[in-house]
Amino acid sequence: MADTQRPLSPHLQVYKWQVQMLTSILHRVTGVALAVGSLVLIGGLLHLAAGEDSFNHFREIAGSPIGMLLLFGWSWALFYHLWNGVRHLLQDAGSGYAIPQFIRSSWLSIIGSIVLTVLVWAYVLMAGGAA
Amino acid sequence: MSAKEIVVKDRRTPLKTARGLGSSQSGVGHWWTQRVTAAALVLLVVWFVLTVLCLLHADYATAHATVARPWNALLLIAFVLTMFWHAVLGLQVVIEDYVVTRWRQVVLLVAIKFLAVLGALACVLAVLRIALTP
Numbered sequence: 001m002a003d004t005q006r007p008l009s010p011h012l013q014v015y016k017w018q019v020q021m022l023t024s025i026l027h028r029v030t031g032v033a034l035a036v037g038s039l040v041l042i043g044g045l046l047h048l049a050a051g052e053d054s055f056n057h058f059r060e061i062a063g064s065p066i067g068m069l070l071l072f073g074w075s076w077a078l079f080y081h082l083w084n085g086v087r088h089l090l091q092d093a094g095s096g097y098a099i100p101q102f103i104r105s106s107w108l109s110i111i112g113s114i115v116l117t118v119l120v121w122a123y124v125l126m127a128g129g130a131a
Numbered sequence: 132m133s134a135k136e137i138v139v140k141d142r143r144t145p146l147k148t149a150r151g152l153g154s155s156q157s158g159v160g161h162w163w164t165q166r167v168t169a170a171a172l173v174l175l176v177v178w179f180v181l182t183v184l185c186l187l188h189a190d191y192a193t194a195h196a197t198v199a200r201p202w203n204a205l206l207l208i209a210f211v212l213t214m215f216w217h218a219v220l221g222l223q224v225v226i227e228d229y230v231v232t233r234w235r236q237v238v239l240l241v242a243i244k245f246l247a248v249l250g251a252l253a254c255v256l257a258v259l260r261i262a263l264t265p
Contacts, residue, residue: 035222045207049257051191055194055195089169089170089173123184124187
């Protein structure tokens with residue numbers, strides 16, 4: 001909490017739930033998650049650079065159930081942050097500010113990210129796993 | 132014109148107005164860089180995801196050869212640098228918003244920069260090693 005005794009503004013619990021809240025919160029959460037998830041990218045590249053045995057070890061971890069679950073979460077976070085990021089860029093350019101448009105584009109971000117994740121993982125599973 | 136009128140019109144010095152950096156001393160630099168890196172990442176992420184999907188079930192030799200291809204190595208380094216830059220800008224805002232105690236805030240802000248630079252350098256070094264190893 002703040003060190004000072006200033007009055008605090010009302011926080012999340014006093015507001016009625018709206019989808020725009022969810023997209024905003026998710027954008028931050030997925031952003032932080034992706035920053036942590038960059039460890040996967042660092043790991044993959046370092047293992048590939050270190051030679052064949054090392055790379056096969058990485059593939060084993062990535063293809064294990066826990067590895068696939070993490071990759072699944074990571075891919076959804078990436079696609080959500082991508083969709084909603086494009087939405088934010090369009091809003092920064094000045095479009096889509098009317099409240100109905102704002103709500104519609106919020107749902108588009110959420111649904112678009114789920115659709116993209118399902119498509120990608122359908123492809124991965126049809127090809128027979130992640131590694 | 133009396134001195135009082137001048138004060139009411141604008142409290143800033145002309146130099147302050149010309150610099151246009153506002154009370155934060157950094158103007159819109161952070162905001163704009165975040166958007167530019169975001170726009171670059173839209174393209175780079177699409178390329179990255181497609182490349183990774185093409186490498187499903189690839190053995191070591193195929194993966195190595197793919198990353199070693201000049202365009203792929205170039206784009207991969209561009210992706211990694213842009214991604215870590217964008218991540219630092221984003222994490223910075225989150226830390227500034229939620230970490231209230233000043234010394235904790237400063238320590239975290241410096242720590243994420245150190246970690247991001249280390250991560251970016253590790254990735255670049257790995258790509259260069261892959262690309263330059265025959």
